[in-house]
Every structure is written in C-alpha cells, then in structure tokens.
Amino acid sequence: MPLLNEALRKEVRAALADVKQPVTLKIFTQAFECQYCKETRELVEEVAALSDKLSAEVYDFVKDSQVAASYGIDKVPAVAIIGKKDYGVRLYGIPAGYEFGVLIEDIRMVAQGESGLTPETRATVAKLTRPIRIQVFSTPT
Amino acid sequence: MLAHQLAIESDLITADMVEVTEFPYLGQKYDVMGVPRTVIDETIHIEGAVPESWLMKEFAKVLGKK
Numbered sequence: 001m002p003l004l005n006e007a008l009r010k011e012v013r014a015a016l017a018d019v020k021q022p023v024t025l026k027i028f029t030q031a032f033e034c035q036y037c038k039e040t041r042e043l044v045e046e047v048a049a050l051s052d053k054l055s056a057e058v059y060d061f062v063k064d065s066q067v068a069a070s071y072g073i074d075k076v077p078a079v080a081i082i083g084k085k086d087y088g089v090r091l092y093g094i095p096a097g098y099e100f101g102v103l104i105e106d107i108r109m110v111a112q113g114e115s116g117l118t119p120e121t122r123a124t125v126a127k128l129t130r131p132i133r134i135q136v137f138s139t140p141t
Numbered sequence: 142m143l144a145h146q147l148a149i150e151s152d153l154i155t156a157d158m159v160e161v162t163e164f165p166y167l168g169q170k171y172d173v174m175g176v177p178r179t180v181i182d183e184t185i186h187i188e189g190a191v192p193e194s195w196l197m198k199e200f201a202k203v204l205g206k207k
Contacts, residue, residue, distance in 0.1 A: 035163055072155060075164060088148040093160025102142045102158055115150035121197050127204050128153045134144040135180045137161040137173045 003043050009050060015104050016051040021083060021111040023054050028068055028078040030061040036094040040077035043094065047103065053111065079103070083110035097140035143196055144179065182206075 004012065027044050029037040041058055048056035059067050061076045071080045072090075079091040081103075087110055095103040109116070117125075144156035161168045161176065171180050179187040179196070182203045187196065 077163075088152075088155035089145045090155065090157045091160075092157055093163040095160075099158060099160060102145070105142060106145050109145065109149055113149065115146040117146050117150055118193060121147075121193055122150060124197050124201055124204070125147060125151045125154070128151055131153045131155070132182045132203055134147060134154060134156045134182075135167075135171070136142070136144045136156070136158050137168065137171065137178045137180070138158060138176045139162055140160060 002046055003039065004046050009046075012047060012104060013050045016054070016107065019051050019053045019108060019111040021053065021113070023107050023111050024082040025054060025056045025107075026067075026071065026080040026082060027056060027058045028061050028064075028071075028073045028076050028080070029058060030076045034061075034076050037077045039096075040079065040094045043096070043100075044079055044103075047107075051107075054107065081106045081110045083113055085113075087113070094140070099138060099140065143193060147200075 025044050025048050027041050029041050045056045048054040061068050061073070071086070073080065075092055077092070077094060079095065080086070081089040081091070089106050089110055091099060091103060093099070142158065144158070148154045148156035159167060161173050171178065171186070175188060177190055181200060185199050185202055187199055
C-alpha cells in the first residue's frame with residue numbers, strides 16, 4: 001500500500017511540474033535496527049516516481065559505507081538531495097509532516113541551483129573560508 | 142528552509158535537517174527543548190524559526206573563527 005494517497009500524489013506532481021533539471025535522491029538505509037528506514041525509502045521512492053526528472057538511489061549505511069562517507073552521512077535514515085552538483089542538502093529521519101514539505105521544496109531549489117537568498121546574505125556567505133555545518137532540529141508535526 | 146538555501150548558496154555549507162525524535166541522543170547533545178533549533182558550526186544555537194536577517198547576524202559570528 002502506498003504511503004502517499006492519490007490526492008497528495010496529485011499535489012506533489014503539480015509542485016514538481018516545473019522541475020526541469022535532474023535531481024537524484026540518494027537514500028541511505030540499513031537493514032536492521034533503524035526506525036523508519038523502510039518507510040523513508042518507500043516514501044522517497046514514491047516521490048521520485050512523481051517526476052521524470054527525479055531518480056532515487058538506495059544505499060545501505062553498512063554495506064555502502066564508503067558512499068555514505070563520501071556524502072558525509074553519519075546516521076540513518078538519510079536522504080541526500082543532489083542536483084547538478086552536491087549542494088550539501090541533507091535530511092535525517094523520515095521526511096514526514098512538516099519535513100515532507102521541506103523535501104519537496106528542497107527538490108525544487110536543488111533543481112534550480114538557486115538559493116533565493118537576499119544580496120546581503122549572499123555577501124555574508126561569500127566571506128566563508130572554511131566548511132560549516134548547519135543542523136536544524138525539528139519534529140514531524 | 143533557510144539552512145538548505147544557505148547550503149545551495151555556498152559550497153562550504155552543509156545543512157542537515159534532523160528529525161530529532163528519531164535521534165534522541167542528538168536532542169540531548171544539543172539541548173533541544175523546542176523546535177526548530179538551529180545549530181551552526183557546533184557553537185551557535187538559535188531557538189525557533191527566525192527571519193533570514195536574524196539568522197545571518199548569528200551566522201556572521203562564525204566568520205572570524207578558525
């Protein structure tokens with residue numbers, strides 16, 4: 001049984017209609033002892049099926065540890081959203097509820113490769129000289 | 142999602158959205174009492190959904206640090 005009902009699929013398909021560039025959803029999962037790994041894989045695969053610009057790839061956190069390391073994945077379930085390059089956009093945990101909207105919005109942004117930030121923000125960010133990790137903690141509601 | 146927009150803007154920024162109930166040890170480590178909570182570079186903590194200008198004021202603090 002699909003996780004997304006027909007009404008939601010329709011809505012997501014419409015939201016993804018203007019995605020013109022390929023986006024790859026790299027899903028990192030684990031066979032055992034991972035809450036929501038299976039559901040995350042299913043959910044993301046269902047989303048990927050809603051646009052011909054999207055593809056989903058599944059990796060095992062243990063067996064494909066080198067791939068996981070190359071994307072900086074340190075826990076599962078994880079989704080790396082990759083466009084024409086890896087922008088560093090990651091989701092950890094099942095992208096349900098609020099985070100489902102974030103997933104869809106991320107796909108659209110990554111496809112465009114355009115941050116939409118203000119010129120002031122861009123100028124500040126341009127001053128960075130070393131890698132920075134930002135973590136945003138959220139809950140599904 | 143502001144953090145992800147920043148990741149797209151800069152090759153030096155990685156942005157993780159973390160569903161904290163699935164990773165309670167991180168909730169403890171970063172003192173997550175309410176969401177969203179943003180942690181920049183392990184040192185800067187921001188409570189709540191803040192506007193871009195506010196986030197960037199905090200973000201600017203990492204610029205001088207090595």
